[in-house]
Amino acid sequence: MSGILYGVGLGPGAADLLTLRAARLIENAKVIAYPALVGGSSFARSIAEDLIPAGVQEIVMEVPMTTERKPAQDAYDKGAAEIAAALDAGENVVCLCEGDPFFYGSFMYLYARLSPKFDVQIVPGVTSITACAAAAGRPLVARNERLTVLPGPLPEAELRARIEGAESVAIMKVGRHLAKIRGVIADLGFEAQATYIERASLDAQVVLPLSEAPESAPYFSMILLTKGADPWL
Amino acid sequence: MSGILYGVGLGPGAADLLTLRAARLIENAKVIAYPALVGGSSFARSIAEDLIPAGVQEIVMEVPMTTERKPAQDAYDKGAAEIAAALDAGENVVCLCEGDPFFYGSFMYLYARLSPKFDVQIVPGVTSITACAAAAGRPLVARNERLTVLPGPLPEAELRARIEGAESVAIMKVGRHLAKIRGVIADLGFEAQATYIERASLDAQVVLPLSEAPESAPYFSMILLTKGADPWL
Numbered sequence: 388m389s390g391i392l393y394g395v396g397l398g399p400g401a402a403d404l405l406t407l408r409a410a411r412l413i414e415n416a417k418v419i420a421y422p423a424l425v426g427g428s429s430f431a432r433s434i435a436e437d438l439i440p441a442g443v444q445e446i447v448m449e450v451p452m453t454t455e456r457k458p459a460q461d462a463y464d465k466g467a468a469e470i471a472a473a474l475d476a477g478e479n480v481v482c483l484c485e486g487d488p489f490f491y492g493s494f495m496y497l498y499a500r501l502s503p504k505f506d507v508q509i510v511p512g513v514t515s516i517t518a519c520a521a522a523a524g525r526p527l528v529a530r531n532e533r534l535t536v537l538p539g540p541l542p543e544a545e546l547r548a549r550i551e552g553a554e555s556v557a558i559m560k561v562g563r564h565l566a567k568i569r570g571v572i573a574d575l576g577f578e579a580q581a582t583y584i585e586r587a588s589l590d591a592q593v594v595l596p597l598s599e600a601p602e603s604a605p606y607f608s609m610i611l612l613t614k615g616a617d618p619w620l
Numbered sequence: 621m622s623g624i625l626y627g628v629g630l631g632p633g634a635a636d637l638l639t640l641r642a643a644r645l646i647e648n649a650k651v652i653a654y655p656a657l658v659g660g661s662s663f664a665r666s667i668a669e670d671l672i673p674a675g676v677q678e679i680v681m682e683v684p685m686t687t688e689r690k691p692a693q694d695a696y697d698k699g700a701a702e703i704a705a706a707l708d709a710g711e712n713v714v715c716l717c718e719g720d721p722f723f724y725g726s727f728m729y730l731y732a733r734l735s736p737k738f739d740v741q742i743v744p745g746v747t748s749i750t751a752c753a754a755a756a757g758r759p760l761v762a763r764n765e766r767l768t769v770l771p772g773p774l775p776e777a778e779l780r781a782r783i784e785g786a787e788s789v790a791i792m793k794v795g796r797h798l799a800k801i802r803g804v805i806a807d808l809g810f811e812a813q814a815t816y817i818e819r820a821s822l823d824a825q826v827v828l829p830l831s832e833a834p835e836s837a838p839y840f841s842m843i844l845l846t847k848g849a850d851p852w853l
Contacts, residue, residue, distance in 0.1 A: 403639065404639050406639055407635075502757065513720075517629070518744045520723070526731065529724060533774075538766070
């Protein structure tokens with residue numbers, strides 16, 4: 388009997404924003420897997436750190452930070468092969484995923500490689516979007532409002548068109564695209580309704596009006612724009 | 621000193637998809653509050669049931685199921701007054717919220733009423749969107765893909781325009797709007813890429829291709845449409 392692969396969402400970063408299901412799976416794991424930067428530093432592992440049992444087998448996937456596909460594909464090929472070996476040996480494998488595995492998560496590359504052959508179970512996690520809304524004290528969407536989620540790396544013209552036609556907007560992966568995004572939002576006249584959030588739920592969390600955001604933003608940053616949610620007073 | 625109001629996301633329904641923070645707050649609560657149907661049945665309370673301490677004070681907000689605003693506003697006015705009385709007496713109040721408090725959550729009506737005067741802390745929860753993606757085994761968005769979240773009650777023409785211009789789409793609150801939404805998706809030629817999910821994460825969970833969805837859907841149902849996420853093989 389092959390083992391089961393669990394893709395476990397860890398939430399936005401605070402150790403107590405894991406779900407009870409995620410915590411139980413990690414505490415009982417014999418094999419865990421997670422992505423890391425080249426060199427081994429892993430945000431996913433750091434979120435779950437206090438729950439990881441001593442003596443667990445760790446499959447570390449060192450994923451190069453590049454927009455080229457091939458080096459990252461190679462890293463997931465190698466990781467998938469190591470995970471498959473453990474599953475074939477009958478071990479369950481708990482893969483640690485920042486946020487939610489299926490929401491901009493690299494776990495889906497493992498899912499594509501392994502789900503045709505193995506039983507894969509997904510444990511959903513708290514996404515950075517609602518964590519940022521909680522941090523900012525800004526309701527995202529109510530009643531029949533629409534929410535548009537946009538990655539910051541999109542071209543300026545597309546960001547402009549999408550933001551213009553949207554109601555609530557969450558812009559992910561802001562990082563080095565901050566100046567471009569801020570320019571678009573200011574041009575459209577929405578700057579006063581936009582909030583900048585970095586490292587939501589962590590000790591280093593920052594929440595600022597977009598107009599006061601720093602010149603350079605970390606990868607884990609977001610802009611929330613709500614054009615006028617109706618609080619139903 | 622006034623107490624703190626906690627708006628606590630409970631996730632999609634499974635008792636073990638609460639976060640550790642939510643569980644700790646509920647286990648230690650002296651006063652809880654939650655919405656219920658008229659008559660007292662509460663999905664939120666049922667999710668948290670096993671964690672609610674004996675002897676806790678319960679503030680039940682009976683919210684009429686209607687699209688008229690006034691009766692619901694009155695229910696939140698009354699609930700907010702009861703919660704304010706507990707906070708003024710120095711008690712913390714834990715408000716139980718299905719899903720996430722700021723993602724189509726009725727908690728925002730309490731937030732609007734009480735946050736000007738009291739300290740309100742939001743505990744984000746797993747949303748139905750990622751719970752449905754997990755149930756369906758369908759990655760939602762990767763890399764620079766866009767996600768559009770649409771409520772099912774939107775007019776047909778607007779649904780059509782929004783779905784046509786979108787990449788990944790999550791349609792919430794399907795319920796009695798199922799036939800309309802299915803018609804739009806079929807007309808646009810996307811039916812084969814659409815999945816119907818009801819009661820994600822609960823024992824009664826249903827996952828079907830949209831073409832096989834039942835004629836009538838419960839309120840807690842969703843359609844996920846992914847036009848072609850690239851699995852990066």
